[in-house]
Structure formats: structure tokens, C-alpha cells
Amino acid sequence: MSTQFTDTPEGFRSGFLSFVGRPNTGKSTLTNALVGEKIAITADQPETTRHPIRGIVHRDNAQIVVVDTPGLHRPRTLLGERLNEIVKDTYSDVDVIGFTIPADEKIGPGDKWILNAVRTVAPKTPIIGIVTKIDKVSRDQVGEQLIALHELLGRESEVVPVSATEDIQTSVLLDVITEALPEGPKFYPDDHLTDDSDEKRMSEFIREAALKGLRDELPHSVAVEIDEMIEDPEKDRTNIHAVIYVERPGQRIILTGRDSQRLRRITHDARRDIINMLGRNVYLDLRIKVLKNWQSDPKSLGRLGF
Incomplete structure (x- = not known):
């Protein structure tokens, strides 16, 4: 829970913003750009984000709590159903919704389905349209997409x-969001950037590293759990032991790679991000285990926090 801070100037605005859109429309990248630090993982595959992540944007006249959520989609598994429920609960609680549409893809039935779902759950919440990835297309295409989203x-x-990647118009977006927020106090101190726990962020960094280069259904079968964190004062480092879960033995072979090369690369990439986050040296030990069909097993989903 956040705590309200009363030392805020008159006219100060604060509130919660959630980005909504199809999977892979740039919501997590935009969240990181606005917060100014990597708090949400990104990947080429859709449905990368699996839990709401709160990032805090501090401005002189406002505090914006950005809630990055999984993309709303038609679920194929019990995990997908639970993620959709989490998303809908989030939409009903926020002050502003940012509806994201990529500049390089035409608006389709999926976007209309999502908008209808959002307006059903949060009929009175103001919606700001956001055309993302404008660096990928021409100005004319951006203009066409803006008109289509307006309509x-x-x-x-x-x-x-x-x-978000080229930092174009992000300050303008923050101005528009700020104007849509109610007046209110700060919810977090000025040095606070996220309320995600260190363990949750570390498990996400590991999952992000594991997703690189994967194709088809395997990315959705990957989950990560931190087993333990142990301080090692003699070596002045933190020892972290974690497990990467997959659903089938063949998937474990793919993630391990030839002569364990892929697993070593996953460990290297995740360790770098964890060191940057913690600001100290880290030893990272990763193991890969099979948890059969965990996406559709209520017991396994509960164990993994879903």
C-alpha cells in the first residue's frame, strides 16, 4: 500500500494511470521511458507482462503512478483467464487509461474488443489515445493513425x-496525463520508482533473458521463481538461486542449449540487469525444471503467484 505525503504544493495532481492495448503495442517500453528506469521487462513476443507493475513518475506539479498490465486478450489457458481478470480489476481502480495503438499496425477487431471491455469495466474513466512506435513509420502514416484512433x-x-525508444513526445504525453489527473497528495517519496519487490523484479529479468530468441509457444511456457538470496560478506556479493520452469522436457533442452550455451547466456544477461538494479556484485545460479502444463494447473499457478 502507498502512503499519502502531505507536503505537496497547492494544485498538485496525483493518481493512477494504466496503459491498455493489445499485447506487444509498446506498453512496457513506454512505462520504462516515462519512469526513467527499467522496471518492466520487454520482449518481441506478445503477452510478456504477467502482473501489474507500478512505476512512479515524479514531476514538479504531479505524481503519476503508472500501472503496466498484461495485454488484454482472448485467453487460451487458465493463466490467460486469470491475467485478464487482473487487468480488468486494475482498469476499474485507475484514474486515467492510456489506450495504446502502434503506428505500424492498422486498428482491427481486437482493438475494438479491448476498448469495449475497458468501457464496460470502467465506463467513467477518461481515456487518452496513444499512438506508439511512431519512429517506425512516415509522418503521413502517423497522421492517418491519429485520425483513425480519434474516430x-x-x-x-x-x-x-x-x-518511447526515441523519446519523442513523451513529455507532451505526461502533460496530457497530468491534466487528466485529480488534485491530490503524493503517494510515494521522491526517490521511489516502483513498488515491485526486488525478488519479483529479479525473476522478471531472468524471464526476459530466457525469452530472447524464442519462438512459437515456448515463451508462454516459461516462468521463474527465486529460490533464495544469501548475502556473502566474504566475497562482498549476493548469491541468488533461481529456477526457470517450463512445461515439457523438450522445452528444457531448448532453453539449456547446446553444451549449455543458451543457459550461460541467460545467466549472463540476467545477472547484468540484477547487478544494475541492486548496485552490487551478484552470483546467479539458474536451474531449469519441468512443471508439467503449469499454465492450466490451478495448484501450479498458485505456487507461481498467479
């Missing part, structure tokens, strides 16, 4: 084009 949301909604 989808209604002319009363504001629409902002952005590129």
Missing part, C-alpha cells in the same frame, strides 16, 4: 503520438 475513441478524447 475509434470519439472526438472528445485526446490522442498523442509517441516513440
Whole structure:
């Protein structure tokens, strides 16, 4: 839970913002860009984000709590159903919703389905349209997408084009979001960037490293659990032991790689991100285990925090 801080100037605005959109529309990349630090993992595969992540944007006149959520989608597994319920619960609690549409993909039935779902759950919450990835297309294409999104949301909604990777229009987007927030106090101290635990962030960094280069259904079968963290004062480091779960033995072979090369690369990449986060040296030990069909098993989902 966040705590309200009363030492805020008159007219200060604060509140919660959630990005909504199809999987892989740039929600996590945009969250990281606005917060100014990597708090949400990104990957080429859709449905990468699996739990709501709160990142805090501090401004002189506002505090914006960005809630990065899984992409709303038609579920194929029990995990997918549970993620959708989490997303819908989040939408009903936030002050502003940012509806994300990539500049390089036409608006389709999936976008309309998501918008309808959001308006059903949160009919009175203001929606800001966001055209993402504008660095990937021409100005004319951006203009066409802005018009299409205006027509989808209604002319009363504001629409902002952005590129999170190139930092284009992100400050403009923050201005528009700030104006839509209610007046209120700070919820977090000025040095606070996320309320995700260190263990949760570490498990996500490991999963992100494991997803690199994967194809087809395997990415959805990957889950990570931190077994233990032990301080090692003699070596001045933190020893972290974690397990990567997959659903079938063949998937474990793929993640391990020839002569364990892929597993070593996963360990190297994840360790780098964890060191950057903790600000100290880390020893990372990763094991891969099979947890059969965990995405559809209630007991396994509960064990993994879903």
C-alpha cells in the first residue's frame, strides 16, 4: 500500500494511470521511458507482462503512478483467464487509461474488443489515445493513425503520438496525463520508482533473458521463481538461486542449449540487469525444471503467484 505525503504544493495532481492495448503495442517500453528506469521487462513476443507493475513518475506539479498490465486478450489457458481478470480489476481502480495503438499496425477487431471491455469495466474513466512506435513509420502514416484512433475513441478524447525508444513526445504525453489527473497528495517519496519487490523484479529479468530468441509457444511456457538470496560478506556479493520452469522436457533442452550455451547466456544477461538494479556484485545460479502444463494447473499457478 502507498502512503499519502502531505507536503505537496497547492494544485498538485496525483493518481493512477494504466496503459491498455493489445499485447506487444509498446506498453512496457513506454512505462520504462516515462519512469526513467527499467522496471518492466520487454520482449518481441506478445503477452510478456504477467502482473501489474507500478512505476512512479515524479514531476514538479504531479505524481503519476503508472500501472503496466498484461495485454488484454482472448485467453487460451487458465493463466490467460486469470491475467485478464487482473487487468480488468486494475482498469476499474485507475484514474486515467492510456489506450495504446502502434503506428505500424492498422486498428482491427481486437482493438475494438479491448476498448469495449475497458468501457464496460470502467465506463467513467477518461481515456487518452496513444499512438506508439511512431519512429517506425512516415509522418503521413502517423497522421492517418491519429485520425483513425480519434474516430475509434470519439472526438472528445485526446490522442498523442509517441516513440518511447526515441523519446519523442513523451513529455507532451505526461502533460496530457497530468491534466487528466485529480488534485491530490503524493503517494510515494521522491526517490521511489516502483513498488515491485526486488525478488519479483529479479525473476522478471531472468524471464526476459530466457525469452530472447524464442519462438512459437515456448515463451508462454516459461516462468521463474527465486529460490533464495544469501548475502556473502566474504566475497562482498549476493548469491541468488533461481529456477526457470517450463512445461515439457523438450522445452528444457531448448532453453539449456547446446553444451549449455543458451543457459550461460541467460545467466549472463540476467545477472547484468540484477547487478544494475541492486548496485552490487551478484552470483546467479539458474536451474531449469519441468512443471508439467503449469499454465492450466490451478495448484501450479498458485505456487507461481498467479
